[in-house]
Amino acid sequence: MSQSIFSAFPTVKYEGEESQSELAYRYYDADKVVLGKPLSEHLRFAVAYWHSLAMNGSDPFGGPTLQRPWMLDGDAMRAARSKADAAFDLFRILDLPFFTFHDRDVAPEGDSLKDSLKNLQMMGDYLAEKMSTHKTKLLWGTANLFSHPRFMAGAATNPDPEVFAWSATTAKHCMDLTKRLGGANYVLWGGREGYETLLNTNMAQELDQLGRFLTLVVDYKHKIGFEGQILIEPKPKEPTAHQYDFDVATVFGLLKRFDLQDKVKVNIEANHALLAGHSFEHEIATAAALGLLGSLDMNRGDPLLGWDTDQFPNDFRAITMAMYHVIQAGGLGKGGLNFDAKVRRQSFEPEDMIHAHVGAVDLCARAFLVAAKIVEDGRYAQMLKERYSGWQTAQAQSMFKGELTLDEIASATEASEINPKPRSGKQEQLENFLGRMIL
Template identity: 30%
Template sequence: MALYTAQQVNASKRQKTALRDLSVRANVTVETNEYFAGFPKIEYKPDATVDETLCYRFYNASEKIHGRTMEEWLRAAVSFLHAFHSYSDSGTGRFDSTVLNNFSRSWDEGTISLESYKRRLRAAFEFYSKIGVKYWTVYDRDLAPEGDTIEETNQNLDEMIEFVLELQQRTNIKPLWVAANFHSHSRYYNGACTSSEPHIISCAGAQLKKAMEIAQRLGADCFLFRGTREGYSSTLNTDHSKQLRNYARLLKMTAGYKERLGYRGQLLFEPNFEDFHSTCINVQNYDFDYNKTYYRYDYDTTSAICFLKHYNLDKLEFKISTKPGHQLVMASAYGMLGSVDCTSITSPPKIREATLLMKAVVEHGGLQPGGLNIGLVLRPDSTELKDLLVAYINCIDIYAKGFRIAAKLIADSTFAKNLQQRYLGFHSGFGSRFVNGEASLEECEEQAKKLNQNTESVQQTSGRSEHWEAVFTRYCNSVRF
């Protein structure tokens, strides 16, 4: 299988001259009002009226709660892919290319020249600075276009990295994580690390090597691995054991190169929580029947942890980047929580969801060096620049409010006291011996016989779930700041 389609090669050749002509770095001064003219730097205004949406009512970055600032607890990062690159697809296989072409941005001209990428990055850093975040997340292919060869692709990336470094130094903003994009190019339609073609795996390895070098140069706190298409469409033509071993080998190679490179960032592994239909990408000359079933190897947190532990990858410092909710709880329970993927294709979280998330984060002890990766796709009729600002301001503010509520209910110890009482039976007698590993099945039998003599003691105590859900709801609805 060709690594590049004829159409892609021709398109790249047509722009080759333009790319070379634009090889001189553009001025990287981040002008306060270059692209977001007229919009102020977003500030904390707890007394703002309900229709003042260009401010934070709950997020006060420097305010200390539970020994850390809100900025340190949330570690909010803006997804460059969702906020900036998805709107300027130009047919290159980015997310939502058929839906979001109606968004017109002054920094986009509809080309894939290096100058176009630089304008988009200048706009992004102006945006990050205005809403007051210190982190961003980015895939390698969102920084520069692919060339006809690996050498040309890496040359494009090297030029852009120098450009980004100056932007970061001027704004004091750095990546929460950098990742290799295995979802856009047609070469990976049948998997990157689990492909049946060795030369495809070699391309994935080369891309991982360069992406990690980028992460080190940009000072990324983490390096994210997301095998978007690692799976199979039919078990009849698949050697699953070989594919899983190859998958693990490439991750071990990545960890090994991290050590040789001297990169100190956290390795993150992100499962593919969505089904194939919702994450499949429009790729040029990629004809695939979306109605066919596609099975993923790492479809949730538990399957991902099983994979990492089976191949001893957890010992190579891999942690899980997870979705909120049950997936986050499982990652934390197994001691594998590394970061949270808060990207959404619909709307910001409900306050209940945000509070549960931040409660889990606080109880876990924080996410450092991970954080909250926030990515939103605007509604089709939200075409103004203000809509982009308000969307991210509102989302960060919801997580900030959720954090304040979570901090309050944790400080009150109401739920902690209930948990202690509910599991009190494990503090003495048979329960204590069971927890400490001192009990046997014979002792379980003896205990069960004693219970048969007293039928009342066999009755289960109510967990009072309805009561505690109601208490939690009242916290969400009634806490005032």
């Protein structure tokens, strides 16, 4: 077997905060026990196959800049195997527990659906062989139902029922492969499940189609005994003008409509939160409050650019608060932290890919350690608890639990002649407290 572009690099090790090595973990000590579990179990890091192995550095204004050997090979299946060899070399170097993939990342499109599924089956065999000699496991699989021109008007929401059937068939086989490889989750990312203009859109029809598609996937999960989670990844726009999985709250409404709220969770991406006009922290807190928190895509957007830049995370405060809400929600369970991020067009050397992941891993690990410190300290939680302490009185609990009618609340309030006074939200005090904990 030929050497991959990553073969010469040693495995990244934890060397502690004093390390001077650029390719060492300073904060990610996988075995360090925090809040009763090793960091590796809390964070469950994953390398994204598509951004790390399939992206070529192109953007809407420029062509490819990452000339990987498998991208230049005219034999599509041989190139896919070469890419897989490089992938598992990269997984070995980073020493992270999981990876993630779309079907088109690992297997080329064929001349027909039958050929595409055959390619996926063959590459599934190859991935299973690679996994048998490596310790990296599968966090989740998914289907690419957005790149090919057949999906230009969506997959599940396409006005053409043949596209719906093609997409459903593809999702079935991708879930089969995910189960076969021991995946902990299966992700549904709409990509183009939305509209570019309402002039040619029957929204009621498309929403019903989307609900039918989701129900089919959930039913099939139970039929084959797949024990992983089904996840939806919210995104508000781009490439469409509007997508039906706009944000976590919108997804919750969609799931409630089709009675799937207890069967599907969300995979939240930081950059998508920004595009929806939210913070990553907001989307995680919303998912936790609604019982939907499943997994996270770790990246960032550039607020100066209006599109999905998928950069590696570097905002320490933002990730610290994201980790705090993950801890408060009880953790990610079968989910994890997937680096759905790509190096910049100018970062075309293989070593750049390693630097990007090492820095992101350390940032997330350090943020988690600080978040755990905030939890263990307890003062922040106590301040929050005190703000809502009035709700613990018998009268307030009666209102909260629905034991009083509106008339009864009004009568009691009028009789008491209460006159509520404003109370400080103590925002600046809290910001200072969290700033000191982070520093």
